[in-house]
Amino acid sequence: MTAAAHWPDLPPDHPFGVATLPYGVFTTGAEAPRVGVRLGEQVLDVAAVAEADGRVPDLAAAFGAPSLNRLLSLGRPAWRRARDWLTELVTEPRHRDAVAAHLVPLDRARLVLPIEVADFVDFYASEHHAANVGRIFRPDTPPLTPNWKHLPIGYHGRAGTVVVSGTAIARPRGQRRPPGVTAPTFGPSQALDIEAELGFVVGQGTELGTAVSVDEAADHLFGVVLLNDWSARDIQAWEYVPLGPFLGKSFATSISAWVVPLDALAAARVPVPGQDPEPLPYLRGAHPPQGLDIRCEIELNGTVISRPTYRDMYWSPEQMLAHMTVNGARLRDGDLFGSGTISGPRDDSLGCLLELTHHGTRPLRLADGSTRGYLADGDRVTLRAVAPGPAGARIGLGEVTGTIVPPR
Amino acid sequence: MTAAAHWPDLPPDHPFGVATLPYGVFTTGAEAPRVGVRLGEQVLDVAAVAEADGRVPDLAAAFGAPSLNRLLSLGRPAWRRARDWLTELVTEPRHRDAVAAHLVPLDRARLVLPIEVADFVDFYASEHHAANVGRIFRPDTPPLTPNWKHLPIGYHGRAGTVVVSGTAIARPRGQRRPPGVTAPTFGPSQALDIEAELGFVVGQGTELGTAVSVDEAADHLFGVVLLNDWSARDIQAWEYVPLGPFLGKSFATSISAWVVPLDALAAARVPVPGQDPEPLPYLRGAHPPQGLDIRCEIELNGTVISRPTYRDMYWSPEQMLAHMTVNGARLRDGDLFGSGTISGPRDDSLGCLLELTHHGTRPLRLADGSTRGYLADGDRVTLRAVAPGPAGARIGLGEVTGTIVPPR
Numbered sequence: 016m017t018a019a020a021h022w023p024d025l026p027p028d029h030p031f032g033v034a035t036l037p038y039g040v041f042t043t044g045a046e047a048p049r050v051g052v053r054l055g056e057q058v059l060d061v062a063a064v065a066e067a068d069g070r071v072p073d074l075a076a077a078f079g080a081p082s083l084n085r086l087l088s089l090g091r092p093a094w095r096r097a098r099d100w101l102t103e104l105v106t107e108p109r110h111r112d113a114v115a116a117h118l119v120p121l122d123r124a125r126l127v128l129p130i131e132v133a134d135f136v137d138f139y140a141s142e143h144h145a146a147n148v149g150r151i152f153r154p155d156t157p158p159l160t161p162n163w164k165h166l167p168i169g170y171h172g173r174a175g176t177v178v179v180s181g182t183a184i185a186r187p188r189g190q191r192r193p194p195g196v197t198a199p200t201f202g203p204s205q206a207l208d209i210e211a212e213l214g215f216v217v218g219q220g221t222e223l224g225t226a227v228s229v230d231e232a233a234d235h236l237f238g239v240v241l242l243n244d245w246s247a248r249d250i251q252a253w254e255y256v257p258l259g260p261f262l263g264k265s266f267a268t269s270i271s272a273w274v275v276p277l278d279a280l281a282a283a284r285v286p287v288p289g290q291d292p293e294p295l296p297y298l299r300g301a302h303p304p305q306g307l308d309i310r311c312e313i314e315l316n317g318t319v320i321s322r323p324t325y326r327d328m329y330w331s332p333e334q335m336l337a338h339m340t341v342n343g344a345r346l347r348d349g350d351l352f353g354s355g356t357i358s359g360p361r362d363d364s365l366g367c368l369l370e371l372t373h374h375g376t377r378p379l380r381l382a383d384g385s386t387r388g389y390l391a392d393g394d395r396v397t398l399r400a401v402a403p404g405p406a407g408a409r410i411g412l413g414e415v416t417g418t419i420v421p422p423r
Numbered sequence: 424m425t426a427a428a429h430w431p432d433l434p435p436d437h438p439f440g441v442a443t444l445p446y447g448v449f450t451t452g453a454e455a456p457r458v459g460v461r462l463g464e465q466v467l468d469v470a471a472v473a474e475a476d477g478r479v480p481d482l483a484a485a486f487g488a489p490s491l492n493r494l495l496s497l498g499r500p501a502w503r504r505a506r507d508w509l510t511e512l513v514t515e516p517r518h519r520d521a522v523a524a525h526l527v528p529l530d531r532a533r534l535v536l537p538i539e540v541a542d543f544v545d546f547y548a549s550e551h552h553a554a555n556v557g558r559i560f561r562p563d564t565p566p567l568t569p570n571w572k573h574l575p576i577g578y579h580g581r582a583g584t585v586v587v588s589g590t591a592i593a594r595p596r597g598q599r600r601p602p603g604v605t606a607p608t609f610g611p612s613q614a615l616d617i618e619a620e621l622g623f624v625v626g627q628g629t630e631l632g633t634a635v636s637v638d639e640a641a642d643h644l645f646g647v648v649l650l651n652d653w654s655a656r657d658i659q660a661w662e663y664v665p666l667g668p669f670l671g672k673s674f675a676t677s678i679s680a681w682v683v684p685l686d687a688l689a690a691a692r693v694p695v696p697g698q699d700p701e702p703l704p705y706l707r708g709a710h711p712p713q714g715l716d717i718r719c720e721i722e723l724n725g726t727v728i729s730r731p732t733y734r735d736m737y738w739s740p741e742q743m744l745a746h747m748t749v750n751g752a753r754l755r756d757g758d759l760f761g762s763g764t765i766s767g768p769r770d771d772s773l774g775c776l777l778e779l780t781h782h783g784t785r786p787l788r789l790a791d792g793s794t795r796g797y798l799a800d801g802d803r804v805t806l807r808a809v810a811p812g813p814a815g816a817r818i819g820l821g822e823v824t825g826t827i828v829p830p831r
Contacts, residue, residue, distance in 0.1 A: 134583045139666060160664050165607050166598050170666040171579040171673070175542045175755045176631060185632040187750035190574050190703065199573050201703045223584060223675065224593040224831050250750065256568050258547060258578040259667020265579070266750040267631070295598065295609045342595035342658065342674040343830065347583045422751065423632050 025055045030411025033105045034404040036098065037273035037413065038083055038238070041124040048127050050078040050086065052101060053273055053413075057118040064104065064117045071100055082131045083237075083274060087218030087348040091234045094218070098278050126272035128179040129240075130216055133347035135177055135268065136339060137212075137244060137355060138169040140330040142288075144358035147370045152252070164292060167330040167338045169352070172244075173265035177351065180271050180415040184245055186392060186422050187266040191249035203422050204247035206375060207390040210356040211313050211323050211366040211398050213412075214242035215332050216274050217350035224343040229300035232333035235346055238274040241311070241398045241415040242353050245269065248369055248389070270351075271398075273413040280410060283308045283402035285326050294334070297341050304331035309412065311357060311400040313366070315390075318382040323357040323366040325400075394419045433463045438819025441513045442812040444506065445681035445821065446491055446646070449532040456535050458486040458494065460509060461681055461821075465526040472512065472525045479508055490539045491645075491682060495626030495756040499642045502626070506686050534680035536587040537648075538624055541755035543585055543676065544747055545620075545652060545763060546577040548738040550696075552766035555778045560660070572700060575738040575746045577760070580652075581673035585759065588679050588823040592653055594800060594830050595674040599657035611830050612655035614783060615798040618764040619721050619731050619774040619806050621820075622650035623740050624682050625758035632751040637708035640741035643754055646682040649719070649806045649823040650761050653677065656777055656797070678759075679806075681821040688818060691716045691810035693734050702742070705749050712739035717820065719765060719808040721774070723798075726789040731765040731774040733808075802827045 025032045031053045041051040041058055051058040065075035074097050077086040086097065104110045139145055142159070145168075149158035162168065186207055192199040218237040221227060227235055244264060251263025284305040293299070309325035335352060356366040365371045368389055372378055375388030390396070396419075400412040433440045439461045449459040449466055459466040473483035482505050485494040494505070512518045547553055550567070553576075557566035570576065594615055600607040626645040629635060635643055652672060659671025692713040701707070717733035743760060764774040773779045776797055780786055783796030798804070804827075808820035 134581050136669075161605075162598075162600075162607070162661055162664070166662060168662065168666055168669075170669050171581055173542050173579055173752055174582065175758070176752050178631065182631075185751050188634070188705075189750050190570075192570075197569075198700070199570070199703070201705060223586065223590075226596070226831075247750070253570055254574060254576065255665070255667070256570070257663070257667070258576055259663070259665070261544075261576075261578050262746070262750040262752070265747075265752045292606070295607065297596075297609060338670070339673075342597050342655070342670040343593050344581055344584050344670070344673045350583070423634075 027407065028409045029055055030401055030409045031055055032408060033102065034408035035275060035279050035410050036101050037275040038129065039272045039274065040082055040127050040129045042127065043119055043123050043125070048081045050080065050083060051124065054105060054118065056121045058121055058124045059114060060117040060119060064113060067113060074100065083129050084131050084349045087216070087237055088220070090219040094237060094276065095278065098276060126179060128177065129272060129274050130349045130351065132174040132177045132351050133349040135172040135174040136169050136352040137172045138167050138330065138335050138353060139355040140167055140328045140335065141355055141358045141366070142329045143327060143360055144356040144366060144370065147358060147365070151369065151374050165294065167335045169335070169339065170259045172268060176265055177268045177270060180269055182269060182417060183420045184267050184269070184417045185420050187247050187250065187262065188422050189247060189250035189262050190253055192253045199253060204249055205389070206248035207419065208246045208248050208368045209313065209396050210244035210246055211311055212242040212244055212353045212355060212357060213309065213325060214240040214270050214351050214353050216240060217346050217352070218348050220347045221340065221345045223345045225340070225345065226343060227337060227340040227346065229298065229333045229337045232336040235336060236277050236332060238276045239280065239412065240274055241271040241400055241412050243269040243396065243398055243415050243417060244353055248374070269415050269417045271413040271415040275410060275412050279404065280307060280402055282405045283410065287329060287331055288327060290329065298334050298337060300333060304334055306331055307402065309400050309402045311398060314397040314399070315387065316381055316383065316395055320379055321365055321371055322363055324359040324364050325357050327359040328354060328357065390419050392419050392421050435815065436817045437463055438809055438817045439463055440816060441510065442816035443683060443687050443818050444509050445683040446537065447680045447682065448490055448535050448537045450535065451527055451531050451533070456489045458488065458491060459532065462513060462526065464529045466529055466532045467522060468525040468527060472521060475521060482508065491537050492539050492757045495624070495645055498627040502645060502684065503686065506684060534587060536585070537680060537682050538757045538759065540582040540585045540759050541757040543580040543582040543759045544577050545580045545761040546575050546738065546743050547763040548575055548736045548743065549763055549766045549774070550737045551735060551768055552764040552774060552778065555766060555773070559777065559782050573702065575743045577743070577747065578667045580676060584673055585676045585678060588677055590677060590825060591828045592675050592677070592825045593828050595655050595658065595670065596830050597655060597658035597670050598661055600661045607661055612657055613797070614656035615827065616654045616656050616776045617721065617804050618652035618654055619719055620650040620652055620761040620763060620765060621717065621733060622648040622678050622759050622761050624648060625754050625760070626756050628755045629748065629753045631753045633748070633753065634751060635745060635748045635754065637706065637741045637745040640744040643744060644685050644740060646684045647688065647820065648682055649679040649808055649820050651677040651804065651806055651823050651825060652761055654775070677823050677825045679821040679823040683818060683820050687812065688715060688810055690813050691818065695737060695739055696735060698737065706742050706745060708741060712742055714739055715810065717808050717810045719806060722805040722807070723795065724789055724791065724803055728787055729773055729779060730771055732767040732772050733765050735767040736762060736765065798827050800827050800829050
């Protein structure tokens with residue numbers, strides 16, 4: 016077992032050191048998938064450790080499940096207890112052998128979709144993104160719609176096509192109407208785009224008719240994934256009036272295999288940039304809203320094409336969750352909501368090709384000399400992100416990657 | 424056992440006679456919910472019958488499950504086999520005692536949500552409804568958007584708030600902007616509406632990247648429910664630009680407890696009213712598109728306020744399913760899609776109060792002398808529907824009912 020060489024001798028700034036401890040679901044072969052925790056370049060088989068440990072039988076059962084949903088159902092006190100137990104295991108020398116006995120090298124683990132997605136909602140919480148899109152698609156009207164600063168705009172996406180990082184993405188076919196003609200045509204999308212987002216994983220479901228307040232939201236926010244909301248801009252532009260995006264988005268949404276607990280991101284909480292006008296009371300909590308100081312990068316075929324900054328997002332995760340439930344809509348374990356495209360104020364912090372290339376009219380040049388307006392078949396996109404942790408630690412959010420393949 | 428008095432001596436035009444045989448999920452008390460089939464005013468405990476019968480072990484297992492999803496996963500050949508077996512049971516005298524031994528009076532059965540809803544999509548397939556809404560909300564533009572006759576417009580709704588008939592509906596709270604003011608207000612919806620729809624229950628999931636053609640769609644269309652897409656028009660009007668309906672719809676969607684197999688509706692298939700322009704090839708099958716001759720009624724506090732006619736719908740169920748998957752979005756067992764509001768061409772065949780009362784400005788008078796623009800607390804809404812069956816039989820679609828209660 017080479018585990019000891021990597022752990023606990025990980026450099027203090029390793030993004031998957033003892034301050035991160037993200038959850039995933041893995042298998043090494045024929046055995047059923049179960050929960051794992053990433054530690055450096057290894058995966059800790061926490062179901063096995065918990066069973067051997069004997070002190071946390073409820074967690075052992077949850078870790079033995081083929082998704083995180085059972086852990087999600089246990090609620091925040093159990094999530095805290097699980098993290099405290101894990102932190103003790105990986106920091107106290109007396110547990111070293113017990114942990115080392117259950118580490119699996121990352122390259123031997125096959126990571127599967129970590130959650131059974133219940134409902135998937137996608138928000139639109141970057142003012143820069145919403146305004147840029149408005150300027151491109153609706154140049155004759157104000158860039159933000161009148162409702163934008165009053166509520167976190169969102170819509171439901173397709174839960175059944177959320178896939179784990181690494182899944183190939185088939186270029187979608189669909190209807191689109193080329194500029195200047197009346198009738199639509201049909202074929203593979205000619206404007207396939209990415210959207211760099213964070214996804215928030217929800218646990219501890221609620222009863223129908225119950226609103227979750229901004230201050231209660233933390234009890235239902237389990238963790239964060241990186242999310243690529245693949246978007247076919249030509250299909251979307253033709254279909255979305257009046258009921259919103261549908262087939263332009265529903266073919267695939269990729270998430271990272273590792274879910275980073277919100278508790279690992281305490282040092283990354285920062286005030287949101289400022290909300291004016293003041294939101295309605297149901298969107299206010301006891302404290303000012305807080306975003307997350309998470310720095311992302313978008314890599315296309317090996318070239319970093321943008322560095323979106325999550326701290327520039329207008330609405331907080333707690334506000335999004337409170338808004339989503341204020342009408343009494345219940346939450347279920349495994350609900351997932353996306354932040355919307357993370358675009359910052361600068362040209363090098365935009366979160367999608369629509370903005371980066373101005374709807375394909377100003378192509379990007381990649382390191383290999385080629386140019387891209389939108390994605391070509393064979394293109395490989397990877398989103399990565401990192402956040403500050405306690406005492407100089409770095410919190411890695413892993414990566415979400417996908418390669419475009421032609422339609423079947 | 425009083426079964427024999429009701430069965431098979433049911434009048435030939437009973438809507439739940441031997442030509443209907445809809446599936447639901449029921450319990451009579453503490454025992455786990457299992458599949459039942461309605462026969463007149465009784466529920467046949469088909470898991471028990473199948474177990475005693477011994478010829479259909481795979482169906483017996485599916486019928487013993489707490490939802491129809493296991494049956495949905497088996498696919499059309501098994502659905503046909505199940506229906507043939509059931510038809511033999513309830514029509515051949517030699518099975519009479521075997522059936523009678525497992526009938527439960529309807530008033531002793533508690534009916535639960537019959538499917539675990541995977542993804543929920545809502546379409547907008549009535550030209551009359553779409554045009555009426557356009558005239559009311561966008562009086563200065565053409566009533567139909569330019570895309571409407573080229574594709575079945577749809578969007579994803581919230582699967583987790585689909586509830587069974589009889590569930591109380593709490594009036595949603597939310598943001599709305601009264602006419603003539605700039606800033607929104609917050610409170611219980613003042614424009615709570617119904618939408619009378621059919622829901623189509625999907626089975627035999629597909630792989631990501633696979634489109635289901637119009638001609639293949641029948642293999643994935645298991646059955647039909649009545650669906651009430653409760654809608655808060657004031658919340659919806661303020662939030663829906665640019666990403667579509669969200670909280671104005673997501674608080675609750677009610678479906679009937681009985682799922683009527685498409686195979687029971689063969690005699691109700693009728694040509695759609697006509698599609699001009701001709702749809703793109705992926706929306707065409709080997710035969711002209713067919714709708715369903717289903718007559719609905721909407722009852723509000725005992726007064727029938729409308730009689731919507733499904734045969735006036737523009738897009739066929741097969742076209743909706745083909746469109747939904749043409750981008751490669753996979754289907755899952757338990758996917759549900761709504762037709763959109765069923766509005767016919769006449770004033771007495773409209774499917775929602777928005778149209779029936781012209782957005783509340785022309786209130787309806789009920790039998791008790793009261794008037795309604797939109798729904799009041801305590802109001803009870805029931806949708807019912809019936810279709811022609813073979814040889815003069817009537818096929819009942821049951822009912823979906825809900826009573827409005829104040830927000831918690």
